[in-house]
């Protein structure tokens with residue numbers, strides 16, 4: 001991987017603090033190469049299983065969807081994980097690489113802990129037999145954030161190794177998630193933030209774990225959650241919170257107001 005790719009990684013990493021929730025599936029396509037080993041197609045092809053084989057963007061293997069992309073001989077893709085990491089959990093498989101079909105389609109698997117700048121060869125797998133791999137097989141101790149798959153043949157209905165979903169298996173997937181949506185908070189109220197989500201919160205509008213909301217506007221809180229697996233890093237998110245004016249019922253921008261008898265009633269005039 002070159003510096004340009006690394007810069008893209010950093011961009012996605014920074015986005016992950018604000019845009020993405022934690023997700024076990026592969027998130028980004030770092031690199032790809034179509035060898036042309038299947039002369040019927042001039043670029044990547046695949047299917048969602050509902051019809052024939054069509055040209056596809058190799059990014060169809062990201063996330064959780066029914067599509068797969070085929071890797072005819074010498075074609076490859078490298079996928080990255082930006083909001084999760086995978087580690088060698090004891091006594092279990094760690095990475096799931098779903099290969100569609102049972103036609104003994106083969107691939108070489110490489111793993112990376114530096115987002116594809118360097119790789120460690122895991123081994124050759126037969127997609128018709130193996131979908132889950134155990135990092136213990138090579139004694140790998142790093143945190144995996146990229147996987148490269150290289151097709152080795154042109155077997156099967158869709159020639160080549162057919163890559164569908166790729167993810168960290170439960171127990172081997174770092175799962176701390178600092179992403180959080182906070183409700184709007186009324187001006188001049190207080191809110192105990194630790195009661196909403198565990199972890200460490202910090203912001204200049206926090207006093208003893210309580211949001212003190214004298215002003216309206218949008219404020220940013222830093223939220224740090226410790227992962228339950230000690231090998232995994234903590235997760236950090238910058239969480240926005242909106243402080244709004246509220247009516248006498250505590251509804252942001254609500255229509256109720258206090259009348260002359262100190263009762264909170266619906267107002268048919270302008271919002272207060």
Ligand SMILES: [Ca+2]
Nearest residue numbers: 023024025027
């Ligand atoms: Ca992910």
Ligand SMILES: [Ca+2]
Nearest residue numbers: 088089092135
């Ligand atoms: Ca393992």
